[in-house]
Amino acid sequence: MIDSSEGKYILQRLEKELPAHFYYHNVDHTLDVYKCTAAIAGQENVTGKNLDLLLIAALYHDSGYLLQIADHETVSSNIARQALTQFGYSPNEVDAVCNIIMATRVPQTPTSLLEEIICDADLDYLGRDDFFTIGQKLFEELKATGQLNDADEWNNKQATFLQQHRYFTKTSVNNRQANQERNLNQIIQKSTV
Template sequence: MQYTEVEQLILHKLQHELPHHLSYHSVAHVKDVIEAATYIAAEEGIQGDDLILLRTAALFHDTGFLHGAKDHEQKSCDIAKDILPGYGYDSSQIDRICGMIMATRIPQAPQNLLEEILADADLDYLGRDDFFTIGDRLYEELSVFGMVSNEWDWNVLQVRFLEAHHYFTHTAIRLRKQKKEENLQKIKDKL
């Protein structure tokens, strides 16, 4: 598996081809998810080929946005299936990568530890200090799509989302759950 080479290709592609109105689903988000997935994986004892597959899934998980937001997870899998054989990934590895990508679909329903790690990494920011900074980017993006029209609606949406969300891995629960609850309370205080 030639991860380094495919990472360069995909990050370059996302940097130059993603629509500019995607202030949240950006190259910065992809890099953040790769970093969070790598950290959670280390804490959960994942290494070797499994770590490469996880990092690859993190790299590809939002590439579907190159072709629109609707069903972007499935589009991301299609892109992975198209590109990864040329970088030494076999069909069973690509199937596992697609399982991880699909585990990021909301509502999340991961079926194994690697899928749990990617699901947690994708929403790692919910339990971090930069939650509101990153949330502002998502608010901006959703406004462009007409999904929210004002801050009140956004805060109501966030409360619903945060209340329904839960982390899966022991690591994310230990490191992010408490801060996520604090972030949720800050939003509730605004309403």
């Protein structure tokens, strides 16, 4: 699936170096975001060098978790900057990748189509049928890292997050928005929001 050396490099690092308690922010999430990025980009007619840079950003977007949780987007950008320079990327290409990565910081505020695509891909699961399965992994990770206490707190956080979240691309609005609203309604039934 991933043919590039720079892509294989970061996937191997994530697989070997991420602590086991990252049940959500791991190689599976990275590959899911990569796949969703490619799918959305295809429907949004992104091709050529822009597509290449976008897909590399998808692979590096959460690499900061190798070092820290807080402000991991900045650390992800630093990891990408160092690695991609060694793989022969120009300064402009590295800057473009880092800008795309930084767009995933919540609350998301993308300023270009490429940034909109990665934002939508990063949270694609919010509007999918596997929302609760994937959400359970995030719940377990947040508990393991001391960011969450119990299921009630989790349901309340999810309800608030889903109420505030919106998709940016026409593709994701059309393909995910209705399911996200359905998932939100199910969460609201469980929460005390």
